[in-house]
Every structure is written in C-alpha cells, then in structure tokens.
Amino acid sequence: MKVGRFTAVLAACGYGFLLSPLLLVCLLSFSADDYLTFPPSGWSLRWFGALVANGAMLQAARTSLLLASVVTLLALAAGLPAALAVARGWVPGAVAALLSAPLLLPTLVLGLALLMALQPLALVATWPGLALAHIVVVLPFVVRIMTTALSALPAELEAAAATLGASPLRVFWRVTLPLAAPGAIAAATLAFLVSFDEVVISLFLVGPRLTTLSVALFRYTESRTDPLVAALAVALIAVTVVVVLTVDRLVGFTRTIGRT
Amino acid sequence: MSRRQAGWLLCLPALALLTLAFLWPMAILARMSLNETSESGMLVETVSTATYVKLAEDAFTWQVTRDSLVLSAGCATSALLLAYPMALFLFRTRSRWRNLLAIAAIAPLLVSGTGRVIGWLAILGDGGMVNAALHAIGLPTQHLINNWTGVRIGLTESVMPYTVLALLAGFGRLDPRLEEAAATLGARPLRAFWRVTFPLTLPAVSAGWLLAFVLAISAFVTPHLMGGGRVFVLATEIYDAATQTLDWPAAAALSIYALVLLLVLMLAHGTLSRRAAA
Numbered sequence: 274m275k276v277g278r279f280t281a282v283l284a285a286c287g288y289g290f291l292l293s294p295l296l297l298v299c300l301l302s303f304s305a306d307d308y309l310t311f312p313p314s315g316w317s318l319r320w321f322g323a324l325v326a327n328g329a330m331l332q333a334a335r336t337s338l339l340l341a342s343v344v345t346l347l348a349l350a351a352g353l354p355a356a357l358a359v360a361r362g363w364v365p366g367a368v369a370a371l372l373s374a375p376l377l378l379p380t381l382v383l384g385l386a387l388l389m390a391l392q393p394l395a396l397v398a399t400w401p402g403l404a405l406a407h408i409v410v411v412l413p414f415v416v417r418i419m420t421t422a423l424s425a426l427p428a429e430l431e432a433a434a435a436t437l438g439a440s441p442l443r444v445f446w447r448v449t450l451p452l453a454a455p456g457a458i459a460a461a462t463l464a465f466l467v468s469f470d471e472v473v474i475s476l477f478l479v480g481p482r483l484t485t486l487s488v489a490l491f492r493y494t495e496s497r498t499d500p501l502v503a504a505l506a507v508a509l510i511a512v513t514v515v516v517v518l519t520v521d522r523l524v525g526f527t528r529t530i531g532r533t
Numbered sequence: 534m535s536r537r538q539a540g541w542l543l544c545l546p547a548l549a550l551l552t553l554a555f556l557w558p559m560a561i562l563a564r565m566s567l568n569e570t571s572e573s574g575m576l577v578e579t580v581s582t583a584t585y586v587k588l589a590e591d592a593f594t595w596q597v598t599r600d601s602l603v604l605s606a607g608c609a610t611s612a613l614l615l616a617y618p619m620a621l622f623l624f625r626t627r628s629r630w631r632n633l634l635a636i637a638a639i640a641p642l643l644v645s646g647t648g649r650v651i652g653w654l655a656i657l658g659d660g661g662m663v664n665a666a667l668h669a670i671g672l673p674t675q676h677l678i679n680n681w682t683g684v685r686i687g688l689t690e691s692v693m694p695y696t697v698l699a700l701l702a703g704f705g706r707l708d709p710r711l712e713e714a715a716a717t718l719g720a721r722p723l724r725a726f727w728r729v730t731f732p733l734t735l736p737a738v739s740a741g742w743l744l745a746f747v748l749a750i751s752a753f754v755t756p757h758l759m760g761g762g763r764v765f766v767l768a769t770e771i772y773d774a775a776t777q778t779l780d781w782p783a784a785a786a787l788s789i790y791a792l793v794l795l796l797v798l799m800l801a802h803g804t805l806s807r808r809a810a811a
Binding site: 276277279280281283284286287288290291292293294295296297298300301308309310311312350351352354355357358359361363364368371372374375378379380381382383385386387388389390391405406408409412416466470472473477487490491494495498502503506507509510513517 | 536537539540541543544546547548550551553554555557558559561562565615616618619621622623625626634637638640641643644645646647648649650651652653654655656658660661662665689690693694722723750751753754757758768771772775776781784785788791792795
C-alpha cells in the first residue's frame with residue numbers, strides 16, 4: 274500500500290527527534306573545544322587521545338569486556354537447558370513466567386535489592402557479585418530467544434534421529450543444538466550487549482577498584498560535560514556496532530532476529 | 534527418569550541463579566522495608582510499618598508520586614504521537630530502505646542511555662545546538678536542561694524505540710484493504726485514516742502507551758542526568774535514599790510502594806482495555 278506524503282513527513286520528524294542525540298554525540302566526539310558546545314570551534318581527535326590515555330577508563334573497559342563475556346557464557350549455560358525444558362513443555366508454565374520475571378522489575382529496584390542482599394555477604398564490588406547481578410538481567414533474554422528458537426524446530430527431525438537409534442543426548446548434540454545455533458548466537462549477542470551497556474544495577478554493585486565502562490561514563494557525565502564523554506559514548510557505540518556486524522557477517526544477524 | 538523430572542533438572546541451574554540473585558534479594562528488600570531508621574540515622578532491626586507510615590505522612594512523597602505519574606503519562610503520550618507515523622510508515626512502505634529504517638528506529642536501544650543523554654546535553658545545553666540557533670536570531674538563552682523540560686524531552690526519546698516496536702507488533706492485524714475500501718467509497722485520506730485505520734490500531738496504541746508509561750516511570754538514568762539533581766521522581770528518590778542519605782528502610786519501602794503502584798496501574802489498564810474491547 275502507498276504511503277501518504279503526510280505520513281512520510283511526520284515519520285521523518287519522528288526519526289529526526291529520535292536520532293538527533295546519537296548524531297550529536299558522534300559529531301561532538303570530534304570537537305576541539307573544552308566543553309560540549311555546538312557548533313564546536315574546531316575539529317580534532319584530542320578527546321579520543323584523552324580517552325586512550327585515561328588509565329581508569331581503560332581498566333573499566335577491560336572489566337566490562339571480560340564481565341560481558343563471562344556473563345554471556347554462564348547465562349547461555351544456564352539458559353539453554355531451561356529453554357529446552359520450557360520449549361518442550363516439560364515444566365509448568367509458571368517456571369517460564371518466573372524465568373522472565375526479572376524483566377518486569379525496574380532495574381533500579383532490582384539493583385537496590387541486590388545491594389541489600391550482597392552487602393552482608395561482602396560480595397559488593399567483587400567479580401562474583403557483579404557477574405551474578407548481570408546474569409539475572411540477561412537470563413530472561415536468553416531463555417526467551419532460545420525458547421522461541423527451539424519451539425520453531427521441526428520435531429520430526431529429532432524423532433527421526435531417535436528412531437535411527439541415537440540416544441537422547443546424541444540427538445541433542447548432533448541434531449537439536451546445530452539447528453538451534455543461530456538462535457543461540459542471537460541470544461549470546463544480545464546477552465553480551467545488555468551486560469556491556471548495563472548501568473543502573475551496576476551502579477549499586479561497583480566499587481572504587483572495580484567499575485564498568487558504562488558506570489564510568491555515567492559518573493563522568495554526572496560531574497563534568499566535556500567532549501570526553503562524547504568520545505567515550507562513541508567508543509561504546511563502536512563496540513556495539515562491531516559486535517552486531519561481526520555476528521551479521523558470521524550468521525546473518527538480521528535473518529536470525531527475523532526468525533526468532 | 535520421567536520427562537517432568539528431566540525438565541526440572543534442566544531448569545535447575547537457571548532457577549538456582551534466579552533464587553540466589555532475584556527472589557532472595559527481593560525478599561531482603563521487602564524485609565528491609567519493615568525496619569526503621571532512628572533519629573540519628575542508625576538502622577533499627579524491627580518489624581513495623583513505621584517507615585511506610587512516615588512516607589505516607591510526608592507530603593513530599595505524594596508530590597513526587599504525582600510528578601512521576603504526570604511526567605510518565607506526558608512522555609508516553611508524546612512518544613506515542615512521534616512514534617505512530619514512524620510505525621505506520623514502516624508498516625506500509627515497500628521501499629528497499631525499509632530494513633535499514635526499521636533498524637534505525639530501534640538502534641537507540643543498542644546505545645547506552647547515558648550516551649543518548651550526552652547527545653541531548655549537546656542539543657539542549659546552554660551552549661548547545663538549540664541555544665546556538667536562538668542566539669543566531671537574537672533570542673535569549675533558554676535553560677532546557679537540569680529541569681523538567683530536559684527530563685521530558687530525554688525520557689520521551691528514550692522510550693520511543695519501544696513504542697515503535699509495540700505499535701508495529703499491533704499493526705500486524707491491520708488490513709490495508711479496509712482503508713482502500715473506504716477510499717473507494719469516497720472517503721478522503723484523512724477521513725479514511727480517522728474513521729478506519731486509527732480505530733483499528735487502538736489496541737496497539739493502548740499497548741504502546743502502557744509500555745512507554747511503565748518504562749518512563751521505571752527510568753532512572755535520564756531523570757537523574759537530565760534533571761541535574763533538581764528534578765525529583767520516584768526513581769531518583771529511591772536512589773538518593775539508598776546512596777545519599779543511606780536510609781535503607783526508606784529506600785526499600787519506596788521501592789515496594791513503586792512496585793505496588795506499577796502493578797495497580799497495569800491491572801487498571803488491563804481492566805479498562807478489556808472493557809473497551811467488550
């Protein structure tokens with residue numbers, strides 16, 4: 274059906290509003306000024322230089338990348354079997370509901386609850402505490418995507434493999450898992466990105482010696498507004514783009530998302 | 534081993550993690566809200582509703598509740614108004630740029646909220662793009678950040694991608710032939726939209742509005758950073774009680790209050806839309 278010109282103009286306004294902050298962040302990361310002013314008096318790469326020279330930021334970046342990787346692996350390890358049980362209807366529907374429950378809570382409330390629970394155990398500002406918190410946030414995404422992916426598989430293939438004498442475990446490894454691989458990759462990508470960008474829950478659980486890049490960006494924005502924050506935001510965007518493009522090259526991300 | 538047992542075994546790791554890092558912390562939070570804070574700011578272990586009573590008697594709590602509700606309702610409405618034409622365009626277009634445009638509409642979701650706030654600071658700040666344009670035509674500086682205006686704008690933008698997604702999901706049932714039929718019968722495009730398309734998309738509009746509202750009232754990063762400490766909503770109050778005044782019972786009680794408020798609003802919305810559908 275044809276799109277009216279009026280609709281197209283209004284849609285363009287919506288796009289303009291939605292994307293203008295992203296555009297401005299990218300532009301101002303190349304500013305030569307000392308403050309976030311527009312238009313900048315000149316262009317330079319000085320703030321990217323300042324970013325790379327900032328030891329605390331680099332340390333936070335290393336923490337974020339490592340944390341997101343560990344969280345992704347653990348969330349997949351726990352989420353994949355659960356998704357299989359949910360997709361096959363082996364557990365009551367209440368279990369599936371419980372597995373996506375953390376998504377319904379404001380992250381601020383969940384972060385506060387985790388702080389109150391982990392403080393007495395001396396797990397605040399530690400790797401296990403931070404990883405545990407992130408896993409709870411990404412697990413619902415993993416379980417949901419994997420449940421959809423596994424439900425879409427034709428049951429006949431598994432039945433055929435079983436009829437031909439394959440043990441249930443062998444059926445899972447040789448038939449189910451390869452067929453569900455695109456879904457698993459989509460789930461892993463989303464888990465990585467959600468963990469990498471998570472800020473509210475981490476705010477409660479980081480400490481002076483262990484902080485993530487998104488928390489560092491938040492703290493910096495709270496106190497100062499020079500183009501360093503824009504450069505850092507662009508660096509975060511770059512990580513996201515690289516992850517999405519890599520996955521797209523490997524398996525066709527848009528296709529994967531479309532299917533799940 | 535029965536299928537049921539196998540199912541539970543497969544869910545065991547996930548359920549263990551969830552118990553450890555979700556159910557148990559939520560129980561601790563609920564328990565904490567029944568404690569008290571003494572005059573000197575010490576935590577008193579007890580079981581009482583004193584913290585809730587103190588919050589209920591404080592006029593500021595009601596002020597913040599009202600402000601949060603008004604802010605979220607306003608942001609949900611403006612996000613819906615901006616997102617509706619985008620979703621309609623994406624739903625109808627046969628352009629080969631459709632996929633790219635769909636990705637552009639949800640791309641902000643993949644960018645940290647803080648990054649988008651920084652963009653808004655560059656647009657709305659005293660030295661930002663809008664004020665540069667105002668100066669160019671001889672108008673005085675408008676303060677658009679560190680106040681409600683900034684929070685409203687930033688929050689509207691931050692919930693928009695979700696609104697587009699919710700609308701698109703709801704548009705799936707929209708039959709373009711109905712609008713064509715209206716046009717064939719002589720309705721002008723605006724009339725066809727208003728009398729045919731829009732009523733058919735009302736369920737999607739209602740679902741999109743609720744999603745935007747819930748996300749706006751749960752949001753913390755945008756009100757905190759765009760408000761510059763001068764805008765008080767439920768989320769910023771919870772954060773300040775937990776990390777600035779270190780009044781954990783108050784932070785916990787406010788959290789429980791916010792959760793109950795959200796639950797009541799969602800139930801009310803469900804009842805209303807069921808009644809509208811009937």
